Amino acid sequence: MAFTYIWNKLHLHRKKIVFAVFSVLFLSSSLASAQKKISQENKPNYDEKKVHYGFYLAVPLTKYNLEHSQEYVDQLNSGSAMTVNARTSPGFYTGLVLNVGLAEYLDFRFVPGVGFYGRTIEFGNAAQDDGSRGTTNVTISSTMVELPFLLKYKSKRRTNYRMYFVGGVKPGIDLNSEKDSNNGDGLRTEKFDLALEYGVGLDIFYPFFKFAPELRFSHGLLNQHVRDNNMYSRSIQRLTNHNISLILFFE
Template identity: 35%
Template sequence: MQTADIRNKLYLHRTKVVVIWFLLFSGMCQAQGFLYARKNNPFYDEKRKITYGFLIGLHTTAYQVNYSDQFVTPAFDTLFAVTPEWKPGFSLGFIVNYRAHEFLDFRITPKVAFYEHSLIYRFTDGTSDRELVETTMVEFPMLVKYKSMRRGNVRMYMIGGIKPGIEASGKKEIENVSDQLEVTPFNFSVEAGLGFDLYFPLFKFSPEIRFSRGVINHLDNTTNKFGAPLSRINTNTVTVYLLFQ
């Protein structure tokens, strides 16, 4: 029975390996075909200085926290950790792209982004308290795009820049948030990422991944029970963009 079980496991392992190699080989063949296929829109990057489009972004985001001096005082002796959680979200926006050089573009992508940030306050008795912050931000990324040479219908690029953003909703004016974690309505981030331009007959499609790091202190109120143990909050976001131009 043990020998038969080992044989079955080896057979299943070989089957998985064969399937994985088949999928990888199929993907490589498709990529090779797209790379060396007849050029779609061969003069797309030369005929216009300014191009427009739209984007869809899917992101995961989390706070990074620093503790304040009050965290070690008797007032918070039962609190032993504040742990961030990664939360999903999405964004929608437009693209305005200016071609400055064959390999260099300047780009702005105004967008609306929907965020959820969660902090778990863990106590020494084994209990915890989750504080959820939901924000809708209007953001204005200003980016520099450095492109490789186009090969067939593919071009790789690196992108980076800054992203100021302001909260769209006016919750602070209509809600009593004295017993909630409060963050500033403004954020400022630096961004860096990479992607691929894929040229089709009627449009250009660009999958892109980008990391965003908030550089200002996003913590607003440090007087209530959620803000007092903290001295600083920064945002970290990883976004996968689908861009159409």
């Protein structure tokens, strides 16, 4: 059941996934071409050191996975039904890396960071203040402190390259002060979140550092919706955060 759910999610986002995969492949091939003239192995003793540090920059495509309420379903039968759909938006996050070697091909990674997101929900044919109907976009801005705990399974190193897979969980805390207020006609979300994360990347060794482009998927596990007594909030039953991120690591 869980596999089918994840497969459906990947199918819905197939265009974004294909774009992100090609971006990573293009970047990796460009870096590989730049290293063709380097025949020696860079940083040959890198794995002998158990602990490594670094930083990262990331650009995610983010959106809410939205589940409609029964009240929303009931109003679809009326002649003036309002539609509710989540939109995909770009974001940005950055942070630090603590990598600890556990075994020859297995590492533990703690990569705390701060993320800046603006997830949008579009309410079509919604009632306006002047009595007319139109489209209203509600954007929920979030400043998240994120604390991913990950396991990294890496392949055998081939000269200056190594593929890897990564997976784990990501607790998050929203610092946006607007979460504590409610103006009566908007949307509110919870401050705390927990997400399942997994991805694939490529370690590229340079003479003085290691660079790693990574494609990572994040699926929120907790309902972020806070129910209020207004037409926007009552149309929604459940909101969960979902990201597809291109992350650039420097270690």
